[in-house]
Amino acid sequence: MTNSLARKDDRPTVEEILEELGPMPSEVLFMGMADDGQPLMFDTRMVFGTSPNILIWNGEVGFLKMVAEFILNRDPNEKEEIEFVVFTNNIEEWGFLADTTNRVKNSPCIGVIPFWSDLADQILLGLASWVHQGIHPNHSIIVLIEGVQNVLNMNWDAKQNFNYIFLKGKDRRAFAVGTVPKDSQLYGLDEMFQTAEFNKETQMYEFPEGKNKIQVWTPRTEI
Numbered sequence: 307m308t309n310s311l312a313r314k315d316d317r318p319t320v321e322e323i324l325e326e327l328g329p330m331p332s333e334v335l336f337m338g339m340a341d342d343g344q345p346l347m348f349d350t351r352m353v354f355g356t357s358p359n360i361l362i363w364n365g366e367v368g369f370l371k372m373v374a375e376f377i378l379n380r381d382p383n384e385k386e387e388i389e390f391v392v393f394t395n396n397i398e399e400w401g402f403l404a405d406t407t408n409r410v411k412n413s414p415c416i417g418v419i420p421f422w423s424d425l426a427d428q429i430l431l432g433l434a435s436w437v438h439q440g441i442h443p444n445h446s447i448i449v450l451i452e453g454v455q456n457v458l459n460m461n462w463d464a465k466q467n468f469n470y471i472f473l474k475g476k477d478r479r480a481f482a483v484g485t486v487p488k489d490s491q492l493y494g495l496d497e498m499f500q501t502a503e504f505n506k507e508t509q510m511y512e513f514p515e516g517k518n519k520i521q522v523w524t525p526r527t528e529i
Contacts, residue, residue: 358481361499365485451484476486
C-alpha cells in the first residue's frame, strides 16, 4: 500500500491487515505497516537490557486503540499471554473497552483507568508488585498511556510506581506505549522511552532505525 492511502477512509481495518498477514508469533505486537509494505512488529520477549517503552510525540489515540485491538483479536489459546491496561483522562473515548471487558470471558483488558482516580493508585501498586515479583515469565503486560505528561501530575506514590514500571518492567516483560503532545515538557521522563513521532503533514508515524526513520501508517480501528 502506498503512502497516498495511509490516512484515507479506505485504509484497511486492523482485522483485514491481520488476515492478510496471516498467523504471527504469539509474543509479538503489531505496531503498524511500514511504507515498504512490511509490518512493524515488537517482540515482547526481546526487551532485556534496553528500554522497551515507546513514546510517540504528537501521537494520536488511534495508535493506542490499534494496539489494544490487536491484543483483543489475538487467539485466546495462544501460549504467550498478553494483557493491557489503559491510563487516560478521556474515559468516554475508551467506552468500548468497558463493554468488551464485561462481555468477554478472560478479556486481556485489565481496565481503563483515569489518572486522577483511586483505582489508578491501586492498579499501579499491583503492576509494580507484579514487576517486582516476576511470577509469570511467559506473560506480558502492556501499559497504554494516553498523555504521558499526566504522570507528572499524579501523587508521589503513583509517580514512583510508574517510574518503577518504566525502569524495571523490561526485566518482567512489562512495558509502556504512550502518547504526548509535541511541545510537552517531561522533565526527563522521556529518557525512559524509545521515542517516535506522528507527522501531521504526512499523516505517518516516524520510528527511528539507526540514522534513518521508518515511515509507518496505521490501519483503521473498529473500536
